[in-house]
Amino acid sequence: MAARHVEMVQDLLELMGLGAERVTMVYCSSAEGRYFADMARKMSEKLMDLGPNLLKTRKVNEPVAESRQAPGDPPR
Amino acid sequence: MHRGDPLQLVRDLTKLLLEAGVVDGIVSGVSKEGKVVLHVVKSADELDEAILGYVLVHSYQGLESTVRAIRDRKGDRLAALVKPCEARAIIELAKRRRIDLNSVFIVGFDCPGMRTNQDASGEVMEALRVTPGDEVLKDACRRCEVHAPPYADVCVSLISSPEVTLVEAGTERGAKVLETLRGKGVIIEGQPRELITKREEKLRLLNERGRRTLKEEENKLLSVPGHERFSWFMGQLDACVKCSACIRACPICFCKDCILISKRKEYTPSLFLVTRMLHMADSCVCCGKCDEVCPKGISLSYMLYHLGRKFTSRHSYLAGVDFSRPPRTV
Numbered sequence: 001m002a003a004r005h006v007e008m009v010q011d012l013l014e015l016m017g018l019g020a021e022r023v024t025m026v027y028c029s030s031a032e033g034r035y036f037a038d039m040a041r042k043m044s045e046k047l048m049d050l051g052p053n054l055l056k057t058r059k060v061n062e063p064v065a066e067s068r069q070a071p072g073d074p075p076r
Numbered sequence: 077m078h079r080g081d082p083l084q085l086v087r088d089l090t091k092l093l094l095e096a097g098v099v100d101g102i103v104s105g106v107s108k109e110g111k112v113v114l115h116v117v118k119s120a121d122e123l124d125e126a127i128l129g130y131v132l133v134h135s136y137q138g139l140e141s142t143v144r145a146i147r148d149r150k151g152d153r154l155a156a157l158v159k160p161c162e163a164r165a166i167i168e169l170a171k172r173r174r175i176d177l178n179s180v181f182i183v184g185f186d187c188p189g190m191r192t193n194q195d196a197s198g199e200v201m202e203a204l205r206v207t208p209g210d211e212v213l214k215d216a217c218r219r220c221e222v223h224a225p226p227y228a229d230v231c232v233s234l235i236s237s238p239e240v241t242l243v244e245a246g247t248e249r250g251a252k253v254l255e256t257l258r259g260k261g262v263i264i265e266g267q268p269r270e271l272i273t274k275r276e277e278k279l280r281l282l283n284e285r286g287r288r289t290l291k292e293e294e295n296k297l298l299s300v301p302g303h304e305r306f307s308w309f310m311g312q313l314d315a316c317v318k319c320s321a322c323i324r325a326c327p328i329c330f331c332k333d334c335i336l337i338s339k340r341k342e343y344t345p346s347l348f349l350v351t352r353m354l355h356m357a358d359s360c361v362c363c364g365k366c367d368e369v370c371p372k373g374i375s376l377s378y379m380l381y382h383l384g385r386k387f388t389s390r391h392s393y394l395a396g397v398d399f400s401r402p403p404r405t406v
Contacts, residue, residue, distance in 0.1 A: 007387060008354055008357065008387050011383055011386045012350065012383055015305070015383055016305060016306055016309045017301070017302035017303060017306035054303060054306045
């Protein structure tokens with residue numbers, strides 16, 4: 001169930017250009033403390049490499065795109 | 077099959093459904109002050125004033141829709157005249173137990189794609205017969221992959237011939253109704269082999285066109301670099317004013333207490349749309365009602381359907397066609 005939601009979020013991030021690799025799902029029990037810490041560290045490092053996400057770096061009040069047009073489409 | 081005015085066939089069929097007590101009401105429309113408003117016709121005499129075919133093509137004034145009318149009148153036995161997208165929405169709602177299929181008599185129509193509302197003109201039944209040209213085709217209909225109702229008690233098809241309407245039963249209930257119509261001479265037994273083949277071929281081409289458009293749009297979208305894609309998406313999402321018209325128009329949105337409409341939680345405009353996308357994109361049938369009602373002209377069906385199909389095609393799921401597959405995010 002959660003896997004399906006994570007999948008959808010990954011699909012959305014990819015469509016939007018943010019990158020599906022920013023979200024990941026890891027299966028881990030409460031007894032596997034070290035494994036959890038390792039995975040969290042690995043994920044943080046990966047995110048540092050990927051750089052700040054576009055939601056932070058975008059300028060506010062960017063011009064609104066022409067509606068009903070897909071990116072790369074000539075204007076209708 | 078039926079010869080003659082298909083609108084008369086619809087009138088005869090709905091009259092029979094009421095008189096024989098198969099349903100308590102027909103979800104239809106009446107003209108009030110020059111607009112078509114939702115009206116559930118409860119007696120056969122009222123049928124003459126009802127605008128039976130009109131709502132299939134042009135929809136109602138305001139945020140009404142046939143599917144929501146059925147959903148909100150749970151307990152009444154109703155008949156619905158619906159296009160494939162709406163029929164699929166009924167099935168998706170039935171999977172979520174918001175609609176009881178036993179109390180809905182579905183009259184489904186083959187749909188060649190609809191014109192944009194501004195271009196709506198001409199006879200209503202012609203719109204269900206003739207495939208619109210590319211320039212006037214509604215945006216959502218471009219990528220629609222299901223042009224025949226996957227489930228209907230009675231299926232009506234106008235796309236194979238200008239003079240003959242094909243009529244077929246999809247359930248036992250539908251078969252009984254058609255048998256009575258045959259007895260009254262409204263329809264003739266049998267369907268010409270060549271018209272059946274013609275219909276199947278036309279449906280195949282229409283479905284293929286939808287799949288091809290979807291694939292082309294996706295390839296075009298993914299070929300644009302990430303940051304450009306992102307600014308386009310944010311431009312669309314930021315334009316949202318959270319009016320919730322898309323939620324009220326959507327035939328899939330089923331929550332009695334929608335968290336986006338209630339004031340319990342603060343949403344930024346982009347999060348408003350993204351939340352809706354993640355809640356129902358897997359069931360999106362690409363009917364295009366959200367596009368039509370959005371006051372800011374956001375490409376909602378484009379974003380919703382692409383997200384939905386990206387996710388569901390990986391699981392070989394198509395919304396509203398297969399009863400045995402539950403929705404993917406439930």
